[in-house]
Amino acid sequence: MAALQSYAADWDAQGTPVWFTTWLPLLERFRARVGDLLNAPSGSTAIAPSVSVALTTLATGLPLPPGRDKVLIGELDFPTIGHQWLSRPGFQVEFVPSEDGMTIPPEAFAERIDSRTALVATTHLFYTTGYLQDVRAIAAAAHASGALCLIDGYQTCGCVPLDVAEMDCDAFVGGCLKWVSGGPGNAFLYVRPELIPRVRPQGTGWFATRDPFSFTLQELVWADDARRLETGTWAVGCHYAGLAGLEMVLDVGVANIQERLRDLTDRILERCDEAGVKTFTPRERSKRCGIVTLECDRPEEVESRLLAAGVIVDSRPGRVRLSPHWCVTEDELERGMDLVLDQVQAAARTRS
Ligand SMILES: Cc1ncc(COP(=O)(O)O)c(C=O)c1O
Incomplete structure (x- = not known):
């Protein structure tokens, strides 16, 4: 909140010069x-307005191995990953199945990577199950066949x-909205x-160039670093909040x-x-982090009853998703779980 207040105060106090002094x-x-x-070297990171836009930029910008058209995606990945390549006629998308509906072992990716595979694109942690993938193993399998790996x-x-x-991995996308608490x-x-x-994205903007303020129209000289993946003017107010979340x-x-x-x-998991x-969600501690999903009838109804009782959960088809952050106390967790379990069980009783 303090960061957003300083956005307004800086802008109000300085007017347009705030771009150069502060923004x-x-x-x-x-x-x-x-x-x-990310423990990434200076000059290898860039800003994007959403993960979908970041993926769009990478979908055309990554130097994929020539003559290959297959993109492998996990069946449990977030939809926007599939959409990126399904929308591109030049690619054939293959989805790696999950045997148990919860996990996909790295071997399942490895088995499907072949000489036509240009890219393996998948999520680090599955949004519907909380399963944490072994990225290093997936990237090794991709590289062994000459493909790239995007996470x-x-x-x-x-x-x-x-x-x-x-x-x-060759490319990584993320953001501050979720566990960084930095907003959209x-x-x-x-x-x-x-x-x-x-890297040469087909779809760019003046802030991807080496010197945007040269106002060069008739030639495109890319920035030397990852800034070449950016486009136009940033929504700076958002980044005040994002930076505060990152630093926290x-x-x-x-x-x-x-x-x-x-x-x-x-x-x-114990309470469930x-x-x-x-x-x-996997039982093994090293294979999960902050997400647990529970089987649930009419999850949207359960979500709104819980909201009325002061507990915020997410509904996904056939499930409710719990994602407590580090600020949740033990006592709050116990009281929240009493209410969650009551509602989930009440919904199951009315089914039978
Ligand atoms: C793993 C993952 N990727 C991508 C997205 C979508 O991101 P955006 O809305 O920024 O495109 C989500 C949103 O929940 C997500 O969980």
């Missing part, structure tokens, strides 16, 4: 903090320690530094947040087991 430096700091979050880490930014070099309009992307000189989670420590969330999800409510 452009703030965007630079935002890119640097994203670098800290959507929207559900791990701010709650799982990230290291793009260790994961060995604050997505970002990373591209492996060696690939950046060959970096200050608290993402590894600390991860431990806390795993403790909370341990307890949620005691109540006999089915869950779709």
